[in-house]
Each structure stands twice: as C-alpha cells, then as structure tokens.
Amino acid sequence: MIMAEKHTCDRCGKEAIGLQSLEGGFEYVCLEHADSLLRELKPGEKKVYGACVLERYS
Numbered sequence: 001m002i003m004a005e006k007h008t009c010d011r012c013g014k015e016a017i018g019l020q021s022l023e024g025g026f027e028y029v030c031l032e033h034a035d036s037l038l039r040e041l042k043p044g045e046k047k048v049y050g051a052c053v054l055e056r057y058s
C-alpha cells in the first residue's frame, strides 16, 4: 500500500502523523491531536485495540 498522499489533521489542518479510529469515529490527526497511544507507535506501525484502530504514517 502506497502512502504518497499527504493527509492533514481533521481538527487543525496541520500535517497528519497518522489516523485513529476510536468509538466509531475516524479521523486524521497531527502530533498535537493524536491519541497518546498513537504517538507511541513507530512510523509505519499499526495497532488494533478491539474496535480502536491506530495507524502511524512513516
């Protein structure tokens, strides 16, 4: 899967570091707005916690 496209934070418009899906919602987030769990991921890493999906871009 190619991640050439740049995404922006859904809350402030800055460059997104990853995406998170929590409680049914799905959003792109920058470092500032990312969940602490997402911030701990390494670039390219993806984690699934039950219904929550966290993916950090490389």
Ligand SMILES: [Zn+2]
Residues within 6 Å of the ligand: 009, 010, 011, 012, 013, 014, 029, 030, 031, 032, 033
């Ligand atoms: Zn943001």
